[in-house]
Amino acid sequence: MSILDGVSISSSSGIAFGSSNTIKLYVVLLNNSVNTIENDFLDKNAFHVKGYVHIQGSGSLNITSKQKSALKVSKDLFINDITLNVNGAAHGITAQSVTIDGASVSSTAIKDGIQAESSDNTTYNDAEGFVKLINTKYTANTNGDGIQADTYVYVSGGEQNIKTIGEFVSYSTSNMETYGLSTDDFKFVKSGSAYKRVAKDEIRYLSSSYYALANSVKGIKAGALEYDSDSDGEEDTVVTTNADYRIGIAHGAKLTIDSFDDCVHTNYGKVDLLRANLTLSTLDDGVHADYNLNINNASIIINSSYEGLEGANVTVDGSETNIVSNSDDDGINAASDLVSQTNITINDGYLRVYASGDGLDANTSLIFSGGTTVVEGPGSGNGSLDSDLVKFNGGIVFACSTSGMTEQMSATQATFVYQGSTFSSGALIAITLGSDTENPLFSYTLKQSCNQIIFSHPDLKQGSTYSIYNGSSSSATITMSSTLTKVGSSQGGPGGGGGHGPH
């Protein structure tokens, strides 16, 4: 009995549900109805409307295309309240703009889960090319980007779970031509059955042992518009005039992304993470912005990454900010090919960074003004804090490493740099005023061994003596001879030395 299936539209000869003219279409799913639209025909979408579409109601809609996109709208698409499941052999949903409010949407796609494509690729116009998810549950399993927008992506509230899986291809001229890749794309090596990102400067001689992702498989991507300026068939010019490419995740949005490629990425744009909850796993960057990355009262848990957070300027604010970053390279990296001055500014929040590369790396300046920052892990050749200028103006900073790089430092808040004894992984470190172990300024259990500790704290006072305890034993004493005191074997500074713990 087909009537039990609600509306069922199935075509094997073309578009299952569509319009030939530019109309304004309202689809209402009544009374918890369950409805199905599907097609199986070469190069035809299942639901294809040349116009504006607004789908709403209390029911659900399942759309499947076995040979092209499931839901395609040539103008603006609005989805309210419904449950929508799309399954596309190309995109799940594609439109000029996509706004989803209060709905539950699941997208399985060979290409992008949701794609918003501007009609004009030579002019930036954020009235189109955007994706908005407002108080929406969105689940994506894609072989392309989870969400891709030409201009911007805005996620406000709701819960989103995105998983992308990509295909790796080895370095060859034919693969470069077939997939439109450049040499810089071949930045992965194979490790057993898994792939691992390596630094671009490690790739000196490209060979078939280097791999690239055949296509973009980012979690969320915005920007940038490109066009072929000289009609040679290659998109060679990026639209930057009046452009404001951006991704904003805000208002309690709870976002989980497991992605081969960057989890959150803007080309020629910024990323704002404002009162958002992100849990990220990736082979590449957790969050990448070509311009500024602004974090304010956000929780960001990066379980695995190549670089955790990257932007031209990274600013961390908000007492509720909570960042835990695990990375194979830099934890937080201020870098961009688009600007010459790159900075990291920590004004507030809690940060814990585990990095195999530099912990915090900013070419121009790294400024601590507030919050609590813990950096662990980098070994030789990298530093816990790496910048032309590190400024300690406020907040709590505990950065430990082995053979850390000595950077140009300045401090308006008392800070010491200790290098000497090796503290083993698992050691409980406490920093105390004298031997006052009852009231440590700071205590922390190391995950990795280290022999250099950089510590800055509002309660450190010039002229006072502090101890570094390893468990119950005092391993070092530091007398703060100046606002910035360097102590230890390789620092050439005064003081230092072992001691005995309290009994």
Added chain:
Amino acid sequence: MKKRTFPLLVVSALMLCGCSSSNVNLDENNYDTDPISGISDDGVANDYDSDYTKDSDVEIPSSFDSFSDNTISEAGHYYLQGSYPSISITASKNSEVYVYFRWSIHFFILWNCFW
């Protein structure tokens, strides 16, 4: 058609407070996965919200327009139920077409009563 407009976001001032704790213990799980549960505005709306307002209420008409041959050729309100090989909308440019999908539970009950 009855419309209801919700002002999506009301921008309020963001109150930032500094980290006041001086004695900090960052042992295991002290702040690993503490989610931020509150939802409040923080200024981001200006950059992203534009003038969008939710519009999800449509008054269902008491009668519907008819169509044939799986083709909707005029602006109007149409009720779809059951199975179709395809639906093609050929209404003229900028026409407003309303399509209502419904699960025919009444047929289901009727069928079971008599079977």
